[in-house]
Amino acid sequence: MGLLLKRGNPEWTVTIVEKGAAFKRRVGESTSEVGGCYLTRVLRLSKHLSQEHIVKHGLRLWFQKEGNDCLSHCGEIGPFFQARLPTYQLDRATLDQYVLDTAEVEGCEVVRPARPTEISLGGEGKNRVVVKTAAGEEKVYQSKWVIDATGKAAVIGRQRGTLKPLTDHLTKSLWARFRGVKDLDGAELAMKHPEFAASCSVSRSSATNHLTGRGWWCWLIPLKNGDVSAGVTYDPRYFQLERRGNLSETLLAHLREHPIGKWMFEEAEVIPKDTLTYTQLAYENLEVAGDGWACVGDAAGFMDPLYSHGIDFIGHTVMTAQAFVAKALRGEDVRDDWQNYQSGYAESYRRWFEALYEDKYAYLGDADLMRAAFLLDIGAYFIGPVDFVYRNTELEFARMPYHGPIGGVIAKLMRFYNRRLVRLADLRQSVGLYGANNLDNRYLLKPGFSPGAAALKPFAKGLWAWWKCELQGVRHRFLPRQKGGVGASATGATELSSTL
Numbered sequence: 001m002g003l004l005l006k007r008g009n010p011e012w013t014v015t016i017v018e019k020g021a022a023f024k025r026r027v028g029e030s031t032s033e034v035g036g037c038y039l040t041r042v043l044r045l046s047k048h049l050s051q052e053h054i055v056k057h058g059l060r061l062w063f064q065k066e067g068n069d070c071l072s073h074c075g076e077i078g079p080f081f082q083a084r085l086p087t088y089q090l091d092r093a094t095l096d097q098y099v100l101d102t103a104e105v106e107g108c109e110v111v112r113p114a115r116p117t118e119i120s121l122g123g124e125g126k127n128r129v130v131v132k133t134a135a136g137e138e139k140v141y142q143s144k145w146v147i148d149a150t151g152k153a154a155v156i157g158r159q160r161g162t163l164k165p166l167t168d169h170l171t172k173s174l175w176a177r178f179r180g181v182k183d184l185d186g187a188e189l190a191m192k193h194p195e196f197a198a199s200c201s202v203s204r205s206s207a208t209n210h211l212t213g214r215g216w217w218c219w220l221i222p223l224k225n226g227d228v229s230a231g232v233t234y235d236p237r238y239f240q241l242e243r244r245g246n247l248s249e250t251l252l253a254h255l256r257e258h259p260i261g262k263w264m265f266e267e268a269e270v271i272p273k274d275t276l277t278y279t280q281l282a283y284e285n286l287e288v289a290g291d292g293w294a295c296v297g298d299a300a301g302f303m304d305p306l307y308s309h310g311i312d313f314i315g316h317t318v319m320t321a322q323a324f325v326a327k328a329l330r331g332e333d334v335r336d337d338w339q340n341y342q343s344g345y346a347e348s349y350r351r352w353f354e355a356l357y358e359d360k361y362a363y364l365g366d367a368d369l370m371r372a373a374f375l376l377d378i379g380a381y382f383i384g385p386v387d388f389v390y391r392n393t394e395l396e397f398a399r400m401p402y403h404g405p406i407g408g409v410i411a412k413l414m415r416f417y418n419r420r421l422v423r424l425a426d427l428r429q430s431v432g433l434y435g436a437n438n439l440d441n442r443y444l445l446k447p448g449f450s451p452g453a454a455a456l457k458p459f460a461k462g463l464w465a466w467w468k469c470e471l472q473g474v475r476h477r478f479l480p481r482q483k484g485g486v487g488a489s490a491t492g493a494t495e496l497s498s499t500l
């Protein structure tokens with residue numbers, strides 16, 4: 001945000017305080033199309049992205065069923081051709097360093113490594129921030145506006161006591177980076193399974209690959225230097241992760257339980273000191289702006305990493321806050337603007353969560369239900385947000401997704417089908433048919449998603465896929481219930497005892 005403010009108004013003084021002496025790798029490595037638009041059209045980073053990162057080719061889901069040991073039988077959902085809009089697999093340490101360097105070159109003052117020891121929010125023009133550098137030097141700033149972009153550290157939210165875990169969404173995550181991961185597009189696999197290799201035109205390994213099961217999914221993200229970022233995210237209501245050795249060993253063992261992971265990670269080694277876990281991913285900041293201050297990115301809240309929307313959030317929150325801070329610094333009254341950000345953010349957060357993520361982990365491991373969700377969720381994303389940000393970048397980023405009455409109707413429709421898919425998953429689970437079609441089904445989308453009206457076709461296919469599941473559900477209602485019923489896992493995971 002500092003970079004954008006300075007770029008538009010070189011005469012203003014912008015100070016960026018960063019606590020780390022150097023950036024470590026961090027999650028937020030896969031971009032969606034809206035995130036890609038923010039990086040390329042707003043921050044103008046295309047050249048850096050194509051030189052230092054990997055061009056991503058879509059999201060690819062892999063399904064499994066107990067007893068199957070062969071990767072080529074795993075159900076697959078993903079694109080057949082290359083992606084049409086720029087998206088990337090990012091090395092966040094490299095990207096964040098580049099953005100900070102660019103901000104400095106363009107005139108921002110960067111104070112690093114340093115952190116604020118006191119933030120007194122006294123209203124616009126009356127804020128006092130005391131910053132202490134690692135060398136022990138203290139600097140005092142009387143700043144017109146203070147922007148909290150400290151991510152999960154959310155210094156303002158914690159100071160004000162406004163951070164709240166999202167108790168409707170108890171997902172946890174464990175991740176690491178690996179070297180020596182085998183190539184899904186390589187000769188070894190192509191020779192072993194030529195029909196698998198020939199079945200798809202686009203590179204599978206440059207996709208964000210997700211391994212799925214009931215209550216969990218794992219991301220596999222390739223990084224530019226050949227390492228692979230991999231992590232598991234799970235909802236403990238449906239799945240418990242068995243502790244096997246230390247955290248890295250636990251993750252590796254879990255990855256290897258899926259035939260795709262078993263093959264890819266057969267010889268993989270974890271990169272030391274790069275394993276992390278969060279026991280409560282989703283949280284909300286109940287106050288994201290006030291007189292003379294605002295929170296952006298993860299300092300404003302976080303929901304779920306399934307669809308890689310972290311940079312979408314950054315784009316919308318940064319552009320919204322940037323617009324009213326710039327107005328204020330030009331002398332305009334922005335009370336309504338930051339109040340609108342505050343109320344718009346809360347509304348958007350709730351709608352976004354209910355439309356896409358609420359209870360979704362119930363059906364992540366069922367290929368039929370996820371195929372419907374994939375087409376509907378991503379179709380809706382391309383019809384709306386992706387199209388909007390490419391048509392009118394400034395305006396669209398400067399308001400929150402699902403805003404206004406139309407946004408409300410769309411969120412309700414999405415919430416409705418999401419809830420139905422959850423119910424159908426429970427029903428399938430109770431009659432022992434959860435994941436029944438997970439094997440030997442390759443659903444490769446042609447020609448793929450394009451923004452605007454062109455995405456109506458995959459969306460309509462999604463409706464059809466959902467209604468087919470509903471029709472099957474009518475039949476499932478008359479089948480005898482299985483022992484274990486809802487809550488038991490299709491992968492046998494509930495038998496696992498020791499958990500993280």
Ligand SMILES: Cc1cc2nc3c(=O)[nH]c(=O)nc-3n(C[C@H](O)[C@H](O)[C@H](O)COP(=O)(O)OP(=O)(O)OC[C@H]3O[C@@H](n4cnc5c(N)ncnc54)[C@H](O)[C@@H]3O)c2cc1C
Binds near residue numbers: 151297309
């Ligand atoms: C498991 C998981 C997987 C994810 N996967 C994806 C994905 O694939 N794609 C995606 O788009 N998003 C993903 N996200 C979300 C993404 O990581 C975040 O949305 C994004 O990194 C937030 O960026 P940020 O700049 O707001 O915060 P951060 O990236 O956390 O940056 C905050 C910065 O503030 C600095 N800082 C912190 N405290 C202080 C302090 N007191 N003083 C000074 N500086 C401070 C930090 O050093 C850091 O540089 C994922 C999140 C999780 C948890």
